[in-house]
Amino acid sequence: MSFDLESFLPYRLNVAATRISRRFAALYEAEAGLTVPEWRVLAHLDRSGAVSVRDIHARVHLDKSMVSRAASRLEQAGLVQKSGHDRDRRLVALELTGQGRALMHRLSQIATGFQADLIAELGPEAGALDRALTRLSGGKD
Amino acid sequence: MSFDLESFLPYRLNVAATRISRRFAALYEAEAGLTVPEWRVLAHLDRSGAVSVRDIHARVHLDKSMVSRAASRLEQAGLVQKSGHDRDRRLVALELTGQGRALMHRLSQIATGFQADLIAELGPEAGALDRALTRLSGGKD
DNA sequence: TCGATGTCATTGCTGTTGCAACGACATTAA
DNA sequence: TTAATGTCGTTGCAACAGCAATGACATCGA
Numbered sequence: 001m002s003f004d005l006e007s008f009l010p011y012r013l014n015v016a017a018t019r020i021s022r023r024f025a026a027l028y029e030a031e032a033g034l035t036v037p038e039w040r041v042l043a044h045l046d047r048s049g050a051v052s053v054r055d056i057h058a059r060v061h062l063d064k065s066m067v068s069r070a071a072s073r074l075e076q077a078g079l080v081q082k083s084g085h086d087r088d089r090r091l092v093a094l095e096l097t098g099q100g101r102a103l104m105h106r107l108s109q110i111a112t113g114f115q116a117d118l119i120a121e122l123g124p125e126a127g128a129l130d131r132a133l134t135r136l137s138g139g140k141d
Numbered sequence: 142m143s144f145d146l147e148s149f150l151p152y153r154l155n156v157a158a159t160r161i162s163r164r165f166a167a168l169y170e171a172e173a174g175l176t177v178p179e180w181r182v183l184a185h186l187d188r189s190g191a192v193s194v195r196d197i198h199a200r201v202h203l204d205k206s207m208v209s210r211a212a213s214r215l216e217q218a219g220l221v222q223k224s225g226h227d228r229d230r231r232l233v234a235l236e237l238t239g240q241g242r243a244l245m246h247r248l249s250q251i252a253t254g255f256q257a258d259l260i261a262e263l264g265p266e267a268g269a270l271d272r273a274l275t276r277l278s279g280g281k282d
Numbered sequence: 283t284c285g286a287t288g289t290c291a292t293t294g295c296t297g298t299t300g301c302a303a304c305g306a307c308a309t310t311a312a
Numbered sequence: 313t314t315a316a317t318g319t320c321g322t323t324g325c326a327a328c329a330g331c332a333a334t335g336a337c338a339t340c341g342a
Contacts, residue, residue, distance in 0.1 A: 035298085063299070065299085066298090066299070088307080089307060089308085090306065090307050090308070
């Protein structure tokens with residue numbers, strides 16, 4: 001029997017993920033000209049307060065280099081403020097500016113709306129998808 | 142209320158997808174030194190018989206350029222044979238060589254095993270995930 | 283037949299990604 | 313203190329993705 005890629009779970013998962021990721025990326029690209037890493041950094045900072053690059057790297061599944069570069073761009077754009085940590089001068093303290101917070105306010109509404117549409121589209125399977133994703137994020141590695 | 146990326150569906154989906162995609166990619170990388178596009182082309186050819194670049198591009202969510210380059214590399218490696226279409230000389234006819242079929246035989250076992258592990262890991266949510274992915278691949282765009 | 287338009291595969295180009303190295307700094311042990 | 317080791321953020325670099333342009337060929341209409 002030959003192998004059927006169409007029904008192969010990793011493949012299907014990947015296709016679905018990039019598809020909806022792109023749909024959503026188009027929204028915040030239109031709203032604020034953000035890239036994916038920029039969006040993630042911004043979204044994380046909205047919750048975390050002042051935080052280091054390493055911290056974001058660990059939580060948001062972005063390489064350190066991307067966090068660093070995204071943060072620089074966001075700083076240029078006036079959305080993020082970068083300052084030094086008091087005790088440990090290796091660390092950077094990243095936090096949203098007023099402008100950054102204002103943007104995240106708008107973006108979080110867009111995101112919430114997008115997610116609501118998605119859940120509606122999923123119908124009864126939404127809850128199960130949620131649980132499945134939780135499982136897939138649990139294991140080692 | 143601030144926005145929580147951790148529970149945002151598109152984000153979670155993306156993280157899960159890249160995570161398991163990498164896990165699996167490590168397997169066929171170890172087995173045959175393949176990249177993602179190469180794997181997809183190979184897997185598709187295993188089912189389809191002789192087929193054009195355009196065809197694969199349409200079915201496998203890969204840019205034409207990547208299909209083309211992957212096919213060239215696979216040809217170099219002796220896994221794929223590239224010939225011209227009889228009627229339409231713009232078209233290329235891609236098909237597996239004996240070596241390619243042999244490799245896909247091994248790979249499809251690895252893939253099937255991997256999927257089985259994944260489904261086991263998912264437990265009762267596996268079926269629902271499947272249905273959810275089907276829904277997510279249905280819509281326009 | 284001949285031109286206009288369209289399609290196919292390939293190639294170039296540019297921005298993005300992820301890894302590896304680097305320099306600055308911190309921490310620990312002697 | 314000083315040396316050794318470890319961690320942090322940044323940068324360099326090479327591989328890769330996606331887009332646009334190209335050239336070869338096909339098709340359609342006059």
